[in-house]
Amino acid sequence: MTESLHPTQERLAKGDAIDWEDTEVAGAKVARVRTQTVLDHYFFQEKLTRRQYDAGQRFYALWRAAGRGTNTSCSYDPKVQNKSRQISDTQAEAHTHYVSIMKDLGPTISAIVISVCCINEAPKDTAVSRGEEARAGKAVLRLALDALADAFGMPLD
Numbered sequence: 001m002t003e004s005l006h007p008t009q010e011r012l013a014k015g016d017a018i019d020w021e022d023t024e025v026a027g028a029k030v031a032r033v034r035t036q037t038v039l040d041h042y043f044f045q046e047k048l049t050r051r052q053y054d055a056g057q058r059f060y061a062l063w064r065a066a067g068r069g070t071n072t073s074c075s076y077d078p079k080v081q082n083k084s085r086q087i088s089d090t091q092a093e094a095h096t097h098y099v100s101i102m103k104d105l106g107p108t109i110s111a112i113v114i115s116v117c118c119i120n121e122a123p124k125d126t127a128v129s130r131g132e133e134a135r136a137g138k139a140v141l142r143l144a145l146d147a148l149a150d151a152f153g154m155p156l157d
Contacts, residue, residue: 037120042138051157052142055149056117062101063118065094104151105144112144 039060043053063069067087087095102110112130115121123137132140 038116038122042123042141047138048142048145049157051149051154052145055145055152055154056113058152059101059113059148060117062094062098063114065091066098067091067095068098069118101148101151105147109144109147112140113148116141116144 039048039053039056042048043050048056105113108130112126115126115129116123123141124134125137127137127140128134
């Protein structure tokens with residue numbers, strides 16, 4: 001007997017981009033939601049350009065590589081507490097690049113980019129927290145992502 005896992009009516013009402021994928025079980029399909037983040041959602045609604053979306057994704061990857069995100073799981077390895085933290089060469093390079101990008105963007109733009117790209121906060125919430133109107137959120141996000149793409153040296157569309 002083959003089964004298909006279907007999204008709920010509530011999930012479908014959100015307007016998420018859903019792909020149906022085959023599984024290893026013959027005839028069975030599962031739904032995969034492609035809009036996991038705020039950036040995904042706006043990109044698939046065509047409210048962001050490919051350049052803006054790629055810049056946001058690239059910044060998120062850099063943020064994680066630099067060790068800026070929190071770990072969601074703990075390690076059971078024994079550790080000796082000390083004041084200095086050892087990091088890998090890759091993480092050190094990512095951190096250096098991250099700091100460079102942050103300096104290029106400045107405090108206002110970098111705060112917006114971190115809120116939306118890394119913390120997954122809605123642009124309207126970011127705008128309101130900065131004292132702007134909620135409807136300005138998307139426009140501010142697009143401008144911030146353009147500045148981020150410029151800082152990465154990405155070519156124009």
